[in-house]
Amino acid sequence: AQTVTQSQPEMSVQEAETVTLSCTYDTSESDYYLFWYKQPPSRQMILVIRQEAYKQQNATENRFSVNFQKAAKSFSLKISDSQLGDAAMYFCATAGGNQGGKLIFGQGTELSVKP
Amino acid sequence: DAGITQSPRHKVTETGTPVTLRCHQTENHRYMYWYRQDPGHGLRLIHYSYGVKDTDKGEVSDGYSVSRSKTEDFLLTLESATSSQTSVYFCAISESWETFLRGDFGPGTRLTVT
Numbered sequence: 001a002q003t004v005t006q007s008q009p010e011m012s013v014q015e016a017e018t019v020t021l022s023c024t025y026d027t028s029e030s031d032y033y034l035f036w037y038k039q040p041p042s043r044q045m046i047l048v049i050r051q052e053a054y055k056q057q058n059a060t061e062n063r064f065s066v067n068f069q070k071a072a073k074s075f076s077l078k079i080s081d082s083q084l085g086d087a088a089m090y091f092c093a094t095a096g097g098n099q100g101g102k103l104i105f106g107q108g109t110e111l112s113v114k115p
Numbered sequence: 116d117a118g119i120t121q122s123p124r125h126k127v128t129e130t131g132t133p134v135t136l137r138c139h140q141t142e143n144h145r146y147m148y149w150y151r152q153d154p155g156h157g158l159r160l161i162h163y164s165y166g167v168k169d170t171d172k173g174e175v176s177d178g179y180s181v182s183r184s185k186t187e188d189f190l191l192t193l194e195s196a197t198s199s200q201t202s203v204y205f206c207a208i209s210e211s212w213e214t215f216l217r218g219d220f221g222p223g224t225r226l227t228v229t
Contacts, residue, residue: 042222
């Protein structure tokens with residue numbers, strides 16, 4: 001079974017500052033993927049960044065980067081130079097390598113950005 | 116953006132009535148998924164399809180059925196709606212890991228059961 005836990009229901013950051021969202025997971029899969037999704041008030045699910053578990057190098061995507069600690073089963077998201085448009089609900093998710101889009105999501109962290 | 120539409124976008128229905136939600140894609144992708152989103156739970160998989168007429172259950176399938184008679188359409192049916200099925204429903208599609216990694220979700224359907 002796979003589980004994903006986001007222990008921070010809400011976070012706040014000042015514009016232009018850096019914020020880190022936490023995520024821990026548990027999986028019995030040997031080959032798996034990890035994701036961060038952004039959900040703005042429009043409800044659209046937007047993929048922010050992904051990490052293949054077999055890759056040791058942390059994924060980066062512009063201002064977004066992850067800290068992947070495989071042994072600790074931790075997958076945190078760092079947002080640098082926060083912008084007002086970053087305000088949204090963020091979901092961490094995982095899926096087994098042989099299970100396509102059968103994603104398991106965490107509960108979400110609501111991020112607010114203060115001007 | 117991927118060509119995924121959901122209909123209706125909003126629906127209010129009464130307890131005990133049947134409801135069908137439609138997901139339509141123009142990408143010709145093989146895999147289609149239905150998720151529900153509730154506060155405190157993130158998104159949870161209801162059912163998925165890995166081809167025409169090929170479907171399987173997800174983690175919260177009780178009270179739901181699905182059908183896929185064409186590649187482009189995946190229907191989710193609540194045979195007798197209950198208040199616990201009030202939720203936002205998302206459809207997702209993928210052809211392979213490479214395409215799913217774009218994160219192709221539909222816009223969502225808000226269903227309220229009174």
